Amino acid sequence: QPAKSKLDDVLSRGRLVLGTGSTNAPWHFKGADGKLQGFDIDMGRVIAKALFGDPEKIEFVTQSSDARIPNITTGKVDITCQFMTVTGERAQQVAFTIPYYREGVGLMLKANGSYADYAALKAAGSSVTISVLQNVYAESMVHAALPQAKVDQYESVDLIYQALESGRADAAATDQSSIAWFMTQNPGRYKDAGYGWNPQSYSCAVARGDQDWLNFVNTALHEAMTGVEFDFYAASFKKWFGVDLAPPQIGIPVEFK
Amino acid sequence: MELGPFLNELWIVRYILLEGLWRTVSISLLAIVAGSLLGVLVGLALTYGALPLRWLMRGYTDFIRGTPVLVLVLASYYMLSTIGLQLNPFEAGVLALAVFCSSHVGEMLRGALQAIPRGQTEAAKVIGLTFHQAFIYVLAPQAIRHVLPTWVNTAAEMVKASTLLSIIGVGELLLTTQEIISRTFMSLPFYFFAGALYFVVNYGIERFGKYVERRTTIPS
């Protein structure tokens, strides 16, 4: 008899245990009411709706970014949706779903700061300091765009911005989506340097070795991006990234393109 | 740093912050109480245990005290689950802090017990008290007075260490603050406000310790 799938567990439990963070807008953060919201959260809702027909049947497990993979491998969560960049190394430890967002890195400057744009930053060479989220590859990532810049790595997104604000850094480098969100929250104070690089895909992740469960989640996400739940996906996209998505082409499956 | 928007936000999140504060206080209290009780056993074993037990406990305290609390927290959350003990983050975190606390209390108690003149134990024996009675009525009351000042330090350290539970997602004061910051991006004012709340908690512990100390000084 085949091993029981996580899918059966979740269904019989009646709610989805979703691992995510609580400190990174617009992906996952708490509103003024203390409730979790953001694009990652909406992806969880998509899956819950596919499971139970009710997007609210989710138990959130908030976790720091260090805890994303351990919580999956030790079975503390059914799935993690937490702006997780897909890499080969990570894929050896967990199974990634299909991507639900494609991201690039951007640079944010102070609106009235001494550097006008990317070209000015690049020209200033080693006299600029860039604040960035902690990461082994953060340095090479920044140097790909600004070969001589100094790099300061911080633990959380708010500290990157704080470094820029207090003059500890001349520009903040992070996901374009985060920059966009931050600028809409603080209109007029910051500007985008107008350069993006370092593409990456964001996926949810589940434990390895449970093809059934992975298939299910993939299906749910796929249909949100191309099928019956597209409206929900598009509304969420608009809400968190401020972009209107064109509806998927009728008649021809996307895979056909 | 404009004060107006900050106060406005502060008002909006007042209950959320209070909840974080409460969680911090309850984590710390539970860890201190459980850790102290466990620590008494550790201290007894360290002082009076048979040699193998004493070595074991020496290893335990040295290892636990040298390990970053963060690691204890992670170990108690993840490692215990691999051996089948499923604790939720709150329980796992409190357990880790209590274990940490116990190693400190154990050491302190050993120092205090060893500082009591041997004559006290002998005088207790001479009037026929058993070891158990001598400990409760003669040694412990004297050791407590000795331990109190350092115990207060440890209690304050537990409050400090409770922040590390945010790693495994326990919404204590620091994580709550960070969540608010990630929405409002008002890093410094909220960090300082949290700092002030921590100060109040620690200061309360300090005053409480001083109070108990005063109440229990041996008149002379």
Next chain:
Amino acid sequence: MTKLLEIRDLHKRYGATEVLKGVDCDMAKGDVVCVIGSSGSGKTTMLRCINMLEEFQGGTIRINDEEIGYETVGGMRRRKREREIARQRLLTGMAFQQFNLFPHLTALDNVTLGLIKVKKLSRAEARTIAERWLERVGLLARKDHYPGQLSGGQQQRVAIARAIAMNPLLMLFDEVTSALDPELVNEVLQVIKDLARDGMSMLIVTHEMRFAYEVANRVIFMNQGRIGEEGDPREMFVTPKTERLAEFLKTSTFR
């Protein structure tokens, strides 16, 4: 007449050094025996063996014909169980050089602790007994003082009351005045003299020659772990038989 205390061939070693090298000693009920001797001769050690505060390697100690601390089972000498030893310790009471009062308890509570926890008396009974003894040592008025609030002499008197309140058959005193300021010595010695008058059996290690002379009906002179000489103080102090005692008495006359 059965003996109150009977020590036979007592041997005690610390590691390799032998501190008691075969001590014999007998006491009858009502005896007041003073033990004198130079520092390190083993006086304290002997007292501590009687009270089982030290283990000893050879010989026997009997109180009222009951063997203290050890028993012989199947030819093997072995230590009695802790509970049994705790009971036997109550046959004797002990007062120390350093008083060893419990600093966190009042004078009264120092005395009642053993009565309540060991003798299982009610709080009221214990209190009555304790107050009687504190009165005897002249400290009833200070019963609610903590040791730190009492002078050395007063502390020592409380310590004696604490020991005697347990109603021992034999009181052991180990240089109870030598940590005291000279003025306070007399008040403690007076208490002991009064007890002697009441017929309490006592074994007293002391450096106060004049006191030993006055109170003891027998004196034991310890010398290098053995009993060097013993007898009536009136004879011993005047015409010592051994060279060692004569010498010891000479250096002691300063005080």
Next chain:
Amino acid sequence: MTKLLEIRDLHKRYGATEVLKGVDCDMAKGDVVCVIGSSGSGKTTMLRCINMLEEFQGGTIRINDEEIGYETVGGMRRRKREREIARQRLLTGMAFQQFNLFPHLTALDNVTLGLIKVKKLSRAEARTIAERWLERVGLLARKDHYPGQLSGGQQQRVAIARAIAMNPLLMLFDEVTSALDPELVNEVLQVIKDLARDGMSMLIVTHEMRFAYEVANRVIFMNQGRIGEEGDPREMFVTPKTERLAEFLKTSTFR
């Protein structure tokens, strides 16, 4: 002949309680004066005033005709400057009941510290002097021991050597034997006797009546902050003039 020490109408209060109520005392060079009296009568306090370890509120103390501790400027009595007082303290040497040796220094270093830091001698000179004095008190062989490794009597002898090595005009001893085990008392008293024989001027608070009798050429009996009686010990101890002294001597004979 100029006086070595001259105390006139010394008054000392702690808060509201007057501890010294007008003490007068004279000493010539070479005098050995013993101060006796019951506990709390002010003996220690007097010594500490002479060494300016306590402030005092009235009267004058002069050593070699130099006023100690205070000066009168424009009719106002005021304390001298710290540096001046430190210099004056060198006129006297003091040995304490509790020895107060510096626990982190060897016997030798205890003695040389003052010689090097205060007298500004070279290390070699200081060493020579210190070794001479340690030899005098019979401790040259122990010069590299730490206080914790010495017996009480040995510690006290080092403390005396430390004080005398500073070459004071007058040595003050405050019950230097009363924290010692009885056996060790003699070795310290012997050192003091030797110093007396050498003509050292000394003011000695003691409870050892026999010692006072033997060594002092004058005895002062302190009573409740005043001098109750003074004179030659041979007369005073045999035929006390005051009731109080007679009583005090009676209680002291026990030892």
Next chain:
Amino acid sequence: MGYTLNFDAVWRSFDRLLAGLGLSLMLAIVAIAIGCVIGLVVAFALRSPSGLLRRPAGLYVTVIRNTPILVLVLFTYFALPQLGVRLDKINSFIATLAIYSGAYLAEVFRAGLIAVPPGLREAGLAIGLTEMQIRTSITLPVMLRNVLPALSSTFISLFKDTSLAAAIAVPELTFEARKINVETFRVVETWIVASCLYVATCTVLAALMRRIERRLAILR
């Protein structure tokens, strides 16, 4: 639960962990050294009869000890520049930790000072030493021997506090460990290795202190 340890990713970055440890040690040594000086001065001030010295010293200790060090770190790094004091991140952290350890050490030293018998000062006066000479030649050395055992655990705590430097992007051991975590997610493995480094360092530190303790012990 099928979690297999795999240390490859950690070994690949092991040199970074070592470099982080080196930096941690540097931060700790410099900061604690400065902290010792601050602590000494403050401890003597706390024992001073003059309220003018005692009260500010007491305030300093109370405020610093009860405020979470994270807040102090963020304050010196982010807020002080806005008041015109600008230190680079390493210096800013060293300054914070020094001030923080100063407050802790002041309390440790104060306890040590209390345990110096007052008779020693009087003996010093009696042989003509000045107050300052007594302080340096007698009180200080005796006090240091008193506090050595407590000092060892304070040093260990302070060493572990260097991990807070991660918050302001100082690449010390914790910083490097978390960086490796975020990329490779070998969290358990990374923390095992990192905490071994911490424990090893603390053990060496403790052994070193015990050695000094033995060397300096006032022989008895």
